[in-house]
Amino acid sequence: MIKLLIVEDELITRRGLMRHIPWKKIGVDMVETAESADEAFGICARWQPDIVLSDIKMRGMDGIEMCRQLRSLLPDCQIIFVSSYSYKEYLKAAIELGAIQYVEKPVVPEELIGAVEKGIERIEQIRAQKDLQESYTESLDFLKKEVLFSLLSTPGDVDKLECQLRKSGLWTGTDTRMRIGIVKLAGTVSEGREFLNTYREALHELMESAHFYCSADFHDKRTLILLITEARERLERDSGLIRSLCALAEESKGEFRHFLALGRMVGEPQQLYASYESACQSASSLSYKGFSSCAFSEEVAQDRHFELDREREEAFVNALSRRDKEEAGRILKDIYDDLTDQKAALNSSVKNMYFLLYNHVLRLEKELLSTGKEQKENNRFWDNAQTLQELHTFLAARAMEAIEEREKEGSGGNAVIFQVIEVMKQKYPDKNLCIKDLADAVYLTPSYLSGLFKRRTGTTINQYLTNLRIEQAKLLLRDNSLKLYHVADRVGYEDAAYFARIFKNQTGMTPSEYRENKSR
Structure with a gap:
């Protein structure tokens, strides 16, 4: 059984959460509400909820202090904060308390549901660990x-x-x-x-x-x-x-x-x-x-608190405002290099640094992850990231993507597409050329570039690359001294048989038939 307590001093918000979230459907068996920290303490002592969903800014004791005191009473209780404010101190306190998530108001139901589901998963893991520990109590x-x-x-x-x-x-x-x-x-x-x-x-x-x-x-x-x-x-x-x-x-x-x-x-x-x-x-x-x-065993990451330098944060925000990709990228690279030089562990303080910078990028994009699907995808990334390089690459790509989006609002993104096409023209013989390589070349994420390319050209990147390779193959097939496998290799295909199938699908003829037809 999963029990959840909502602590919120606004009656409309409490009622909205009770009415619009399908608690039973997502695995919450019982829900109670409190309008103040004092009332919440009484309910927690009597009822012992598994999850506390709390506002931060409340009359009397705020949500941060309330949950800090609740930790001694209910150490395994999972905490979710909701607030209209995204101050750095609030985010830092939420991380220190081990909160599942910091959900901004107005609350997006899908985002809150994802946080609750994550809390339920943690509770089940804790219960399973306790069951295991109770089974082995000898020593x-x-x-x-x-x-x-x-x-x-x-x-x-x-x-x-x-x-x-x-x-x-x-x-x-x-x-x-x-x-x-x-x-x-x-x-x-x-x-x-x-x-x-x-x-x-x-x-x-x-x-x-x-x-x-x-x-x-x-x-x-x-x-x-x-x-x-x-x-x-x-x-x-x-x-x-x-x-x-x-x-x-x-x-x-x-x-x-x-x-x-x-x-x-x-x-x-x-x-x-x-x-x-x-x-x-x-x-x-x-x-x-x-x-x-x-x-090796003597190589250990430094698991200590890291904090973002205020001057760097302001410089990054200014670079975003000026649409200065080079400066924004340099600042992110400097932060990444400093952390790797200091052998930083990927702890909550480091993730918080990157998350704060990510919020600045989101503001440039004029969005706050309003769709539940995108929120879940990003939450999954932050949870699963294992290296500083992953965080750096993700943030740099999103920053460049946001700047590009603002820059190309008047040009329709054609400059980016032309740049990608030029890269394909230069690198089509590379058998390992992939969408990620092309996206890295223009500082976009693969998924965003794929969608942009399809919208602007009416075809996919893979199909465009295939067309380019087949057109180059047609030119090479005119040279009778080249074997078919030589032609395949020069246009980026390792397997000559596979190349022949693709060629026939595109032209209606095998490479041999095409060569014979052109030689007449």
């Missing part, structure tokens, strides 16, 4: 062993683990050492098995005689656990085996792009958890190192 060490055994799919005590490791050939006990690795993917993988199989094959090729175990499933849909056991010299940081593992991460691309964090080397089964803990610590450096990299 902290026992709990850690259970977590570790679950991680390695080898339940049992230390002696049993050692026996299983011996039987599997992963541990002989004779100068054998072990390392835990944490593999983090750049995004969630819908076809996780495909990545897992590909990664395992790569490990087999790299390790040759080394023994390893790779978890059979994804933790949180983007994390794998790797156990490597070998002789001491083969697990040293500068060994060929470890260098090969790091190279595998550094060379990863596309949907297989990942980050590898390696824990310290240990010699006994009961020390595996220590290796896992140190791997978790090194995984924190993902925030500033980024994907396609690796980290």
